Amino acid sequence: MSLEIELRSVTKRFGGNAALDGVDLHVPAGQIHAVIGPNGAGKSTLFGAVAGELPLDTGTVLLDGRDVTGASPQRRVRLGIGRAFQVARLFPTLSVRDNIVAAVLSRQGKSLVFWSARAVRAARVEAEHLLDELRLGDLTTRLAGSLSQGDRKRLEIAMVLALSSRVLLLDEPTAGMSPEETEATVHLVRQLWAERELTVLITEHDMDVVFGLAQAVTVMYRGSVLCTGDPETVRARPDVADVYLGGVE
Numbered sequence: 001m002s003l004e005i006e007l008r009s010v011t012k013r014f015g016g017n018a019a020l021d022g023v024d025l026h027v028p029a030g031q032i033h034a035v036i037g038p039n040g041a042g043k044s045t046l047f048g049a050v051a052g053e054l055p056l057d058t059g060t061v062l063l064d065g066r067d068v069t070g071a072s073p074q075r076r077v078r079l080g081i082g083r084a085f086q087v088a089r090l091f092p093t094l095s096v097r098d099n100i101v102a103a104v105l106s107r108q109g110k111s112l113v114f115w116s117a118r119a120v121r122a123a124r125v126e127a128e129h130l131l132d133e134l135r136l137g138d139l140t141t142r143l144a145g146s147l148s149q150g151d152r153k154r155l156e157i158a159m160v161l162a163l164s165s166r167v168l169l170l171d172e173p174t175a176g177m178s179p180e181e182t183e184a185t186v187h188l189v190r191q192l193w194a195e196r197e198l199t200v201l202i203t204e205h206d207m208d209v210v211f212g213l214a215q216a217v218t219v220m221y222r223g224s225v226l227c228t229g230d231p232e233t234v235r236a237r238p239d240v241a242d243v244y245l246g247g248v249e
């Protein structure tokens, strides 16, 4: 079920600044892989490269060995890549359930005018399952715009899963959360990963979250990969500490 992600020599420049400078990344199918690094290291740009949101200057993006470098974001969603954004892109004036229904219907590629009553009923049933799975059941009729940060994040993940994603891209999933919400989110991601056999690519500034979840960690610095390895090895490297203290040149 899960998918392998590979980036080969990916470069993305903004003007004279290389946000990604010859980046190689390999995420085996079914791995939880964290990408960390100080502000401006290139983490968000890397996610954009995987999701197909920006044209690359050079390099290749492979999904299960298939070259998707030129594929649009919509095509990549259909191939199984789902991105949950740091700032949730929800429909704030729709209910929690209708946000998920909209995601299910968009997966089916139906434009609004073609939504039959039957398709909407089926999407509602699927939405109810996702609401249960993500423990959002109590919030079914709440407007998405009125949710707490933690609940918004769970809704956003539900919407990505409604797209039948097999790769979950999580941009700082615990940003702005209380310690309790953070713990619940870590638990949820681990549970979804296990039950749905997902490949998870995550950026996160909270190191407890990174080391509690990830099986492999890639450290980025100024657009390049400094190192990749298991969490304990990465944590012990002096150059990783230097990067966070701003000491590496």
Ligand SMILES: Nc1ncnc2c1ncn2[C@@H]1O[C@H](COP(=O)(O)OP(=O)(O)OP(=O)(O)O)[C@@H](O)[C@H]1O
Pocket: 014, 017, 018, 019, 037, 038, 039, 040, 041, 042, 043, 044, 045, 046
């Ligand atoms: N759309 C853009 N236009 C111009 N420069 C950009 C753009 N997006 C990113 N950059 C630059 O590319 C570099 C990498 O940015 P990126 O947002 O990928 O880093 P990041 O590691 O995600 O940082 P943060 O942890 O602060 O989110 C930075 O120097 C940033 O200013």
